[in-house]
Amino acid sequence: MRAIAMSIMVIRNNMTRFFTSDTHFSHRNVIPYCDRPYKDIEEMNSEMTRIWNETVKPEDEIIFLGDLDINPKRFHRDSLHTLNGIKKLLIVGNHDLGFEHIKTRGPSQKILAERQKLVDFGWEEVCQRKIITLKNGQAVLLSHLPFLEGNEEFDLRYKDLRPKDEGLVIIHGHQHARYIKSGQQIDVGFDGKLGLYSEDEIIELINDPRENIESRITEFYKQSKPRVLEK
Secondary structure, three states: OOOOOOOEEOOOOOOOEEEEEOOOEOOOOHHHHOOOOOOOHHHHHHHHHHHHHHHOOOOOEEEEOOOOEOOOOOHHHHHHHHOOOOEEEEEOOOOOOOOOOOOOOOOOHHHHHHHHHHHHHOOOEEEOEEEEEOOOOOEEEEEOOOOOOOOOOOEOOOHHHOOOOOOOEEEEOOOOOOOOEEOOEEEOEHHHOOOOEEHHHHHHHHHOOOOEEOOOOHHHHHHHOOOOEOO
16 A cells, blocks of 8 residues: 655665656746746646656656645646656645645544545655655655745745754755755755756755755846745
């Protein structure tokens, strides 16, 4: 039976591992919000599928850090099978089924049922956080939400659900690549480079001596002067 619990995972085989998040398939408003170069959602969906499948081979692994689309009952169900990857891990985001919006001691039966539905749609594993070991032996934390520290000027939502900084590098989404790297935080949002990140690229980012690395749209966000999200 496919697992849906938090665990530590190591892979040792020939598959390549890729990371991304926040594709927001079929979300019209994400095009202007993230300065995406698409004229409509049809072009956006087609191009994102092409980029995904040209990057990820059928035998590869994909770790998706949340918010696949804006209607979680539609794309997961109808189109997940069109995206390459023999092994697909979903770290649920706030727009996905199975996301715990309040802090509890453990997922409710409702949340567990939603996550099982996602497994039935084609995800091998579904959880809200997970620690994995990269191929160089380094443990990293996976979470849709980044640490609150360092991100207060943009997004104050889900304060109680933010992971605590306990020294691990965190690979996350949610902020649509306001940066690629900020200290111990790596944002793998699709908008950062309109593409996915290989495991080798993640390791390079972690080892890069620069404290901060801007994304494709860091300046766009600065110029648009977004308000701080509080709810």
